[in-house]
Amino acid sequence: MTPPRLIMFDMDGTLIDSGAVIAEHMATTFRDHGLPEPTREMSHSIIGLSLEVAMANLAGCDAETALLMADTYRGHYRAMLATGDRHEPLYAGAFDALVRLRAHEASILGIATGKGLHGVHRILALHALTDHFVTLQTPDHNPSKPHPGMILRACAETGIDPSATVMIGDTTFDMELGRSAGAKTIGVSWGYHARVALEEAGAHIIIDDYADLDDAIEKVLS
Template identity: 55%
Template sequence: MLVMFDMDGTLIDTQSLICEHMATAFRGADLPAPTPEEVRRIIGLSLPVAIERLAGSQDDSLINRLVEDYKEHYRASLVGGSDREGLFPGARTSLDALRAEPDYVLGIATGKGLAGVSRILELHSLGDHFTTLQTPDHNPSKPHPGMLLRAMDETGAATSETVMVGDTVFDIELGRAAGVATIGVTWGYHDPADLVAAGADAMIDHFSDLAPVIRRLMD
């Protein structure tokens, strides 16, 4: 069985970082800083798509500048501040338990770039937990199904053996587009009611609920 996880808002709490550096990048381009609520709505998309939506512009030069400025500010903030990318409560215990299941394969499907994913997995000593890492470096942005289709191809998992776990509407739409089961989490960045409306097959309030829900959906 293949269990795919979103990262920001599902496994790690990076909301304050993302909001802070998005605002800094926009102000640096003499644009109004997006509000935290506006930023939360685009978390989960690949960075260029997210910034294009926030800016309300398709000016490639502007989007590219904002993307690079955001990355620069984000990287700089992590020097001596790695505690700002902490795991949500219960995430480590749940991941350890799922990894110990012989029939389970774990993966990541995220809007974060591969370098950032690799850094965070190393930070939390989770590199060995995940067999497949799907990012915008080699896939279209969510909710296009490419990330899940590639993950299933890499691991040999069928759609009936795959579940997507995430905190945003984009995660649920991604799973539905790929034809797999979806589990929404209530501790992330989108309103849980929106995940239900998007078609989540199940919702969980705590990581301790995850394994039983996966088993129920996959039976």
């Protein structure tokens, strides 16, 4: 019997393509606070961090201002959702990959994301993925990436050692999170940080398609 392994997924830029929506609401939030709008590239650079940390990094502001800006951002996001005409799509191949992994006798799936828990539940329900994940790690009860807390908490919840854990993500924060927790790391090339940045952050493998994920997991855990 194959020993159990924990497969942790980032959300934004890994499972869902949310970059355009995030950049749009960042720009509106900065305008509301009388600040120059960040470029799309700037907004993409902080995806994966908890919202307050992302705001502080982008705006170069103090913690109190970052909290206010995060609240403004959430307000714009809720207003978008209330219209019901926009949502974050899954990347091609993501759903099928999750179905395959869930069916694998040894695989336990989890989420490690900078998105809040309410948003995680919404996305999973939207894409009929609620039952696929055993552990959901968010900034609601963990430090922001790249602190290792999300992985370590998921390992404690599932009883699986970090050495049998894989972190899959599109940003340097994901690679640093996995490495610092003692897990293996798989970078995905379709997200918001460049391949060379993922390599420099310690990705064990980088894949270009979800069809390659199963083999990559076997390789990093072998």
